[in-house]
Structures are given as C-alpha cells and as structure tokens.
Amino acid sequence: MKKQIAVIGFGAAAIGFIERIKNTDFEIHVFEKSKDIYSSSISGIRADGKLFVSKEMGGDIEIDLLLQKKLVDYYINHTNRKNVETGRSFTHDGYYKKFYEKGFQPVTSDFYHIGTDQLKEVLYNIYESFKSYKNIHFHFNREITGVEITGGKVKLSNGKTFEKVVVGVGRSGHKLVNSIITKYPELILDNTKVDLGIRYELPNHIVEELNREMYEFKIRYKSKTGYVVRTFCNNPSGFVVTENYDDFTTVNGHAKMKEKSSNTNFAILVTLKFTQPFNDPIGYGSYIAKLSNLLAGNGKVILQTYSHFKNSKRTKNLYRVMPTLEPDRYILGDINLAFPRRIIESIVDFIETLDTVVPGVANTDNLVYAPEIKFYSNYLNNDKFNSLYFIGDCSGATRSIIYATAHGYLVAEGIM
Numbered sequence: 001m002k003k004q005i006a007v008i009g010f011g012a013a014a015i016g017f018i019e020r021i022k023n024t025d026f027e028i029h030v031f032e033k034s035k036d037i038y039s040s041s042i043s044g045i046r047a048d049g050k051l052f053v054s055k056e057m058g059g060d061i062e063i064d065l066l067l068q069k070k071l072v073d074y075y076i077n078h079t080n081r082k083n084v085e086t087g088r089s090f091t092h093d094g095y096y097k098k099f100y101e102k103g104f105q106p107v108t109s110d111f112y113h114i115g116t117d118q119l120k121e122v123l124y125n126i127y128e129s130f131k132s133y134k135n136i137h138f139h140f141n142r143e144i145t146g147v148e149i150t151g152g153k154v155k156l157s158n159g160k161t162f163e164k165v166v167v168g169v170g171r172s173g174h175k176l177v178n179s180i181i182t183k184y185p186e187l188i189l190d191n192t193k194v195d196l197g198i199r200y201e202l203p204n205h206i207v208e209e210l211n212r213e214m215y216e217f218k219i220r221y222k223s224k225t226g227y228v229v230r231t232f233c234n235n236p237s238g239f240v241v242t243e244n245y246d247d248f249t250t251v252n253g254h255a256k257m258k259e260k261s262s263n264t265n266f267a268i269l270v271t272l273k274f275t276q277p278f279n280d281p282i283g284y285g286s287y288i289a290k291l292s293n294l295l296a297g298n299g300k301v302i303l304q305t306y307s308h309f310k311n312s313k314r315t316k317n318l319y320r321v322m323p324t325l326e327p328d329r330y331i332l333g334d335i336n337l338a339f340p341r342r343i344i345e346s347i348v349d350f351i352e353t354l355d356t357v358v359p360g361v362a363n364t365d366n367l368v369y370a371p372e373i374k375f376y377s378n379y380l381n382n383d384k385f386n387s388l389y390f391i392g393d394c395s396g397a398t399r400s401i402i403y404a405t406a407h408g409y410l411v412a413e414g415i416m
C-alpha cells in the first residue's frame with residue numbers, strides 16, 4: 001500500500017510541499033477548513049501578492065535565492081496574463097546612503113507584484129493542476145482540531161491515521177497549533193516576539209519618487225527607546241482594509257493591479273521582544289488589539305491624524321488626506337488610549353527621522369490607523385517526531401508567501 005501523507009491547510013506552504021512531492025508514490029490527502037477553492041477564507045495568497053526574493057526578509061530560515069526566484073516564476077506562470085509589476089529595493093546607491101546616514105537599515109530585495117485581482121486565478125489554476133494528479137485528494141470543509149501521535153503514526157481529529165502529517169495552517173490555524181503544542185509542549189523552541197504598530201497613509205506625491213524607484217521600501221530603525229521599528233507592506237496607490245481575527249479586528253493594506261487610489265499606505269511596526277518568565281506575546285498583542293477595538297466599537301479600528309497621534313489628542317476632523325478605508329470600518333479617536341507610551345514614542349521617533357529623508361512624511365494631517373499587529377508563531381521543532389511536521393507561517397519559521405512556499409518545498413524534500 002502507498003504511504004499516506006496528510007497535509008492540513010491549503011495555503012502557500014502546502015503548495016510548495018505538494019509541488020515538490022507530487023511526483024512520488026506518496027498518497028496525499030489535503031484537509032482544508034474552507035468550504036471550497038473559491039472561499040474568501042482560503043489561503044494567504046488572496047490579498048496583494050507581493051512576492052519577494054531576498055535574504056533579509058520573509059522568514060527566519062535560510063532560503064537559497066535561486067529557489068526563491070524559481071517559486072516566484074512558478075506563481076507568475078499560474079496567472080492567466082503573466083503580467084506583474086516588478087522592482088528592486090535599494091539597488092540605487094544614492095538612496096541606500098541617504099537612509100543609512102540617518103540611522104536606517106535599508107532592506108534589499110527584488111519584488112514581483114501579482115495584485116489582489118490576479119491572485120484568485122493563481123490559487124485556482126494551481127488547485128486545478130494538482131487535482132489532475134491521481135495521488136492527490138482534496139477534502140474541503142474539513143477543519144482539523146487536533147492530532148495524536150500513536151505508534152509512530154499520527155491520528156487526526158477526524159479519526160483518520162497517517163504515516164506523516166504536515167501542518168500548514170498559517171496564522172488562521174492558531175487554534176489547531178495551540179491544541180498541538182498544549183499536548184506536546186516539547187515542540188516549542190522559541191516564543192518571545194510580537195510586532196505592534198500602525199498603518200500609515202499619506203498622499204502618493206510625498207513618496208512618489210521612492211515608489212517609482214523601488215515600489216516597496218523596507219527599512220529598519222533602532223529608535224531612541226531601544227525598540228527596533230520597521231516598515232512593512234508598502235502599497236503605492238493602495239487601499240487600507242481591516243482584517244478580522246476570531247475575536248478582534250486589525251488594520252492592513254493592499255494594492256490592486258487595476259484600481260488605484262491617490263494614497264500610499266504602509267505599516268510601521270515596533271518589535272517587542274519579551275524575556276522570561278513572560279511567555280505570551282500573542283496574548284499581549286491581542287489584548288492591545290481588543291482594547292483598541294473597545295474604543296473604536298466592535299469590528300472597527302481607530303483613525304487619527306499624525307499630529308494628534310504625536311500630541312495625544314483625539315482627532316475630530318480630517319484635513320487634506322482622505323482615508324481609503326471604508327467609512328464604516330473606523331472611528332476618529334486617540335490611539336494613545338490603547339497603546340503603551342514606549343510604542344508610541346518609537347513610532348513618532350521613526351516618522352520624525354524618516355521625514356528628514358522624505359520631507360512630508362511627518363505632515364500633521366497624514367493618517368494613522370491602529371491597531372496593526374504581526375504575530376510571530378511559536379518556533380516549532382520539526383525534528384521532534386518523525387511523523388509530524390509544521391510548514392509555513394504556523395511553524396514560526398516564515399512570514400511571507402515565498403518563504404512559506406519554499407519551507408513546504410524543502411520539508412517535502414527532507415521527507416523524500
């Protein structure tokens with residue numbers, strides 16, 4: 001009988017895993033909680049789709065640049081039009097020096113932007129191609145709630161037992177991962193970090209030179225508070241959106257290939273690294289998110305102008321910059337009522353210093369949305385059991401489409 005592998009979740013990591021292992025005699029069963037391939041909850045490759053080739057971002061594992069580029073091409077080849085925006089960050093020496101001089105660490109990368117609109121067809125086309133393989137079986141509407149290791153095999157909560165189980169449930173699968181690590185705490189290697197911050201929105205013309213030069217500008221900065229602050233997910237002519245977790249709402253941003261706005265948005269995130277005995281950074285971040293939602297109203301986020309954010313005053317009116325977030329998704333307020341002072345000070349220091357490189361970034365009427373949070377999953381040990389593996393974002397090793405896909409790909413190689 002063929003060896004049976006279960007893959008839990010059909011996201012970026014699962015795609016990399018299946019792509020690598022599909023031509024073997026393993027029988028692959030994919031259990032996905034979303035009801036079908038069209039579901040809006042399926043996979044992280046639905047929004048934005050900026051693919052990076054970089055050693056400096058995307059995850060905490062070493063991924064060869066050639067493999068990264070190969071996977072970028074794989075995704076582009078699964079679009080219908082094969083038409084993507086491309087660019088490079090900080091290859092221009094002048095820009096690199098300008099940022100470096102003011103204390104920023106520029107992050108270099110190549111990027112390929114597929115866009116939210118084309119992403120749907122990518123996921124669908126990949127699914128269709130996998131489906132044509134006789135040894136790959138998809139089971140939708142199957143949420144796995146737990147696993148049990150018995151006699152070298154793994155039993156899933158649906159009663160089925162497999163030689164190997166690969167968990168690729170991303171961040172949305174945190175309940176399953178929690179249930180597994182509660183049962184097998186020896187799997188945890190590290191859990192100490194959370195990134196907390198804001199989404200910043202300003203008119204395109206302030207950052208148009210930067211956007212033209214590199215589309216995605218990623219920088220890190222050690223602020224005067226000692227915290228490291230970074231930009232994340234820059235969206236020229238983009239849109240701010242909310243993102244719903246099980247019990248709170250955060251802010252996010254994306255850009256589309258066709259529809260464009262007159263604003264640029266990006267996240268400004270402060271990395272908080274806790275020390276023992278505290279070991280619940282996800283709990284900490286969630287409480288701050290919930291407190292922000294409490295002030296904003298259920299399912300809403302707080303919006304404030306930059307000067308009010310800096311001076312801790314409630315915003316009641318906006319001036320020149322108009323939000324791209326839908327009006328029923330935010331409330332004008334004061335983020336200082338929800339965020340600890342050290343985080344606010346780090347963000348203000350970052351914006352003020354950035355303004356010395358890009359004038360206009362600290363304009364009083366630029367927009368600040370909160371909360372924006374990036375959780376780091378617990379870093380999990382894939383060498384603990386010979387039958388249970390974690391791939392992609394839920395493993396704590398990755399934070400991006402290409403790194404998650406590559407991680408799946410490499411774990412498949414290891415198993416083969």
Ligand SMILES: Cc1cc2nc3c(=O)[nH]c(=O)nc-3n(C[C@H](O)[C@H](O)[C@H](O)COP(=O)(O)OP(=O)(O)OC[C@H]3O[C@@H](n4cnc5c(N)ncnc54)[C@H](O)[C@@H]3O)c2cc1C
Pocket residue numbers: 008009010011012013014031032033034041042043044045047048049050051052142143144145168169170171172173174176243252253391392393394398399400401402404405
């Ligand atoms: C709004 C947004 C925009 C983003 N934009 C970008 C970007 O432009 N570029 C980039 O590189 N990264 C981006 N990311 C991050 C990227 O989406 C993730 O890093 C990547 O998708 C992680 O892949 P994954 O396979 O680990 O998880 P996912 O792609 O999230 O896939 C996990 C799958 O598991 C399923 N699942 C969850 N729990 C269970 C369960 N218990 N049982 C069965 N199935 C389950 C989910 O339904 C989902 O389909 C973005 C993320 C978000 C939220």
